[in-house]
Amino acid sequence: MKLLVTGGAGYVGxxxxxxxxxxxxEVIVLDDLSTGHADAVPAGAxxxxxxxxxxxxxxxxxxxxxxxxxxxHFAAKSLVGESVQxxxxxxxxxxxxxxxxxxxxxxxxTSRIVFSSTAATYGEPEETPIVETAPTRPTNPYGMSKLxxxxxxxxxxxxxxxxxxxxxxxxxAGAxxxEGGEAQGERHAVETHLIPNVLKVARGEKxxxxxxxxxxxxxxxxxxxxxxxxxxxxxxxxxxxxxxxPSTHQIFNLGSGSGYSVREVIDMCREVTGHPIPAEVGPRRxxxxxVLVASSEKIxxxxxxxxxxxLRAMVTDAWTFxxxx
Ligand code: UFG
Numbered sequence: 001m002k003l004l005v006t007g008g009a010g011y012v013g014x015x016x017x018x019x020x021x022x023x024x025x026e027v028i029v030l031d032d033l034s035t036g037h038a039d040a041v042p043a044g045a046x047x048x049x050x051x052x053x054x055x056x057x058x059x060x061x062x063x064x065x066x067x068x069x070x071x072x073h074f075a076a077k078s079l080v081g082e083s084v085q086x087x088x089x090x091x092x093x094x095x096x097x098x099x100x101x102x103x104x105x106x107x108x109x110t111s112r113i114v115f116s117s118t119a120a121t122y123g124e125p126e127e128t129p130i131v132e133t134a135p136t137r138p139t140n141p142y143g144m145s146k147l148x149x150x151x152x153x154x155x156x157x158x159x160x161x162x163x164x165x166x167x168x169x170x171x172x173a174g175a176x177x178x179e180g181g182e183a184q185g186e187r188h189a190v191e192t193h194l195i196p197n198v199l200k201v202a203r204g205e206k207x208x209x210x211x212x213x214x215x216x217x218x219x220x221x222x223x224x225x226x227x228x229x230x231x232x233x234x235x236x237x238x239x240x241x242x243x244x245x246p247s248t249h250q251i252f253n254l255g256s257g258s259g260y261s262v263r264e265v266i267d268m269c270r271e272v273t274g275h276p277i278p279a280e281v282g283p284r285r286x287x288x289x290x291v292l293v294a295s296s297e298k299i300x301x302x303x304x305x306x307x308x309x310x311l312r313a314m315v316t317d318a319w320t321f322x323x324x325x
Contacts, residue, residue: 001241002026002068004059004110006052006101007075008045009036012116012169012230014184015176016072018042019234028068030059031075035188042182052097057104070112070241071105073098076146079192080120080287083142094145095152102152106160112244113153114237117166117251119226119292121147129226129295132168132251139287154249163244170226170255170294172233174314175321185230185321194225195315198266199322202275209277211262213284218291224259226293229309229317232256239303255294256307265311272315 003020007013008029013036020027027045030052041047048059052075060068076094077083083090105111120143121136138144153164173195175185186196200206214221236254243250260268263279270277299305309317 001070003028004068004071005029005045006056006071006073007031007036009033009038009041009047010074011184011186011188012172012233013072013074014040014042015230016074016234016237017045018176018182018184019231019238020072021045023238028059030055035077037187040184040187042184052104053100056101057107060104060108060110068108068110070114070244071101071110072114072237072241073101074116076116078142079190080140080142081192083140083145084287087141090141090145094142095148098149099152102156105162106156111161111246112163112241113165114240114244115149115153115164115166117150117168118143118146119168119170119253119255119294121150121168124289125292128291129257129293130253131295132253132298150249150251157247157249161247162249163246164249165240165244166249166251167236167240167254168251168294169233170228170253170292172230173227174229174231174309174317176231176234177317177320183321183324185318187325194262194265195269195318196322198269198277199273199319201277202269202273202319203322207278208280209266210282211266211279212282212288214281215284216290218261220261220263222262223288224261224291224293226255226257226259227265227311227314228255228307229314232307232309236299236303236305239305243303250302252299252302253294253296254299255296257294257296259291259293260311265315268311268315272312272319
């Protein structure tokens with residue numbers, strides 16, 4: 001297939017681009033490089049530099065009507081804290097840019113789309129594990145903007161026959177490593193995620209890691225999260241691409257179905273790196289739910305997907321990736 005990947009210079013987008021190329025697809029990446037890196041785009045994909053508003057219509061129109069088979073839409077701002085400080089960046093940068101993309105797709109007759117949605121659309125869950133029919137009550141503008149895009153996709157499916165799939169990611173971790181080949185992994189300038197921050201301590205870039213709260217109603221008092229290996233996440237995108245059906249918007253949670261505490265993650269990083277990794281307990285981070293674990297039943301039965309790589313593999317691959325940089 002001929003595919004447009006928005007945000008293909010970012011963490012998840014670059015991994016999935018590599019997997020799409022490996023599967024024999026032709027990939028054009030559109031990325032404004034505001035947080036991504038040009039050298040993260042896998043060789044074999046063509047990079048077009050620009051925002052969706054600036055370039056999506058032109059790229060999709062190139063070669064005539066309907067020449068792209070589908071779009072995989074990763075381009076987004078994804079810092080929860082920043083979204084609370086500067087919500088306009090999220091309404092405009094996520095929702096506004098996405099609407100420009102959807103209209104460019106409509107105008108050029110490209111109607112298949114796989115979208116990176118998020119667990120943040122659910123907010124504080126009433127029940128765990130979270131199923132796709134759970135109430136969506138995001139607690140920050142990041143989650144709200146992603147939920148609004150999910151809603152727009154449902155509308156475009158109903159009104160214009162789009163075949164759309166929203167994948168609601170839980171906690172993505174790990175890297176894609178190929179022996180003797182290029183690697184793709186997490187390279188955020190502003191790093192808020194747990195595993196890369198813990199690995200910074202093992203690398204000697206930070207003295208200790210902060211544990212954000214130890215008084216949650218969980219077995220060891222720290223938050224539980226559902227970690228998913230970025231390669232397993234990518235596999236789900238390839239399955240979702242095949243599952244796009246006209247006039248239908250489907251939503252799938254993407255997590256492993258089991259939770260690990262912050263302390264368990266730090267312990268795994270200690271085992272993998274052999275570094276003592278000092279940890280200091282600090283206050284809770286505002287807006288963090290105690291437990292976020294996906295029910296992955298729907299994607300397992302609907303698309304035949306299952307996670308193959310455990311927490312040890314995520315930490316090991318992330319560690320190999322950062323050491324290679
Ligand atoms: N944490 C620490 N110390 C750190 C970093 C994180 O204790 O230095 C804790 C957090 O408080 C949280 C857990 O580690 O309990 C995981 O935090 P991350 O920042 O790695 O991930 P989140 O669960 O906050 O974020 C994920 C996705 C977001 C999404 C969010 C939904 O990465 O994109 O889930 O709540 F919005």
